[in-house]
Amino acid sequence: MQVVSISSLKGGVGKTSVTLGLASAALAAGIPTLVVDLDPHADATTGLGVRPSRQDDIGRMLRNPRRADPASHVAPSGWVATAKQEHSPGRQVLDVAFGSAYTGIYDRPDLRRRDLVRLVKVLSDVTGYALVLIDCPPSLNGLTRMAWMASDRVLLVAEPSLFSVAGTERTMRALDLFREEFAPDLVTAGVVANRVRAGSSEHMYRMAEMRTMFGEQLLEPTIAEQANWQQIQGAAHSIHQWPGESARQAAATFDELLKHFTDSGRRRRQPAQPEAKLAEAGSTSG
Ligand SMILES: Nc1ncnc2c1ncn2[C@@H]1O[C@H](COP(=O)(O)OP(=O)(O)OP(=O)(O)O)[C@@H](O)[C@H]1O
Ligand SMILES: [Mg+2]
Secondary structure (H helix, E strand, C coil), rough: CEEEEEECCCCCCCCCHHHHHHHHHHHHHHCCCEEEEEECCCHCCCCHHCCCCCCCHHHHHHHCHHHHCHHHHHHHHCHHHHHHHCCCCCCCCEEEECCHHHHHCCCCCCCHHHHCCCCHHHHCCCCCCCCEEECCCCCCCCHHHHHHHHHCCEEEEEECCCCHHHHHHHHHHHHHHHHHCCCCEEEEEEECCCCCCCCCCHHHHHHHHHHHHHHHHHHCCCCCCEEEEEEEECCCCCCCHHHHHHHHHHHHHHHHHHHHHHHHHHHHHCCCCHHHHHHHHHHHCC
16 A cells, blocks of 8 residues: 655645545556645635534544544545546446544644654554555645655645645655654655646746656656546536536546556565555455
């Protein structure tokens, strides 16, 4: 099982949208995936079309991690039923450890080490997924640090704007410090640029700046500004299930980005169980 945090210390740059896009690509590829919605605003939970019943949200699981029993408390994404109707290939497992304002009690700057491992403990009981995506809140408080503690990789999201590029640089530095202090094996999966407008000279300038700053950490492809994005998310739809050429192109972008967590993952780390499992799951069909 490979665990990936989607983070940025700046708000509104597209963390949740990237989490949803990757989850959509994983569902389409038949990669059994769990999304952990750590943001107290729970936008990913809404976008994934989850209908929580009486199950515990992730905040309550974190409160008592040893008794969390995540298998009983994750809920299937509403996207799965549509994927089944469309007879998409693969195993079609996309579950959500859903978010709620309750997680907010952990979003403090002063969490102790024993609190930072709460998510590690919850995920230690999780089986049956090849990929876990953690949607983080826009801060470096307790929740993001818990997410990093539990992750194999951190994917950073940036917009091609001055403040976002500067914020990404700060996030990189924070990640380096965190790695030194707590998690020597944590890998930076790279920086993905979101909302890129090829026709904007400011965006092209910032993209060149990011290439200089982040080198090969800047991932390809970049994600274009998408006119109907809010409509798709508002309908709690998967980008792969939305009709039209622009959604098809966005879906193809996320298919490519997902490969950074499958194919190229092998190049960045020693061959390990998680990548082997991903490759296995990705080739599953029927
Ligand atoms: N590529 C895109 N094209 C068009 N709109 C986008 C794109 N990416 C994100 N958005 C929109 O920008 C807004 C912010 O995106 P999102 O919620 O994913 O950011 P976030 O980083 O998760 O925010 P927060 O820090 O509040 O959690 C949303 O309304 C989303 O629909
Ligand atoms: Mg968000």
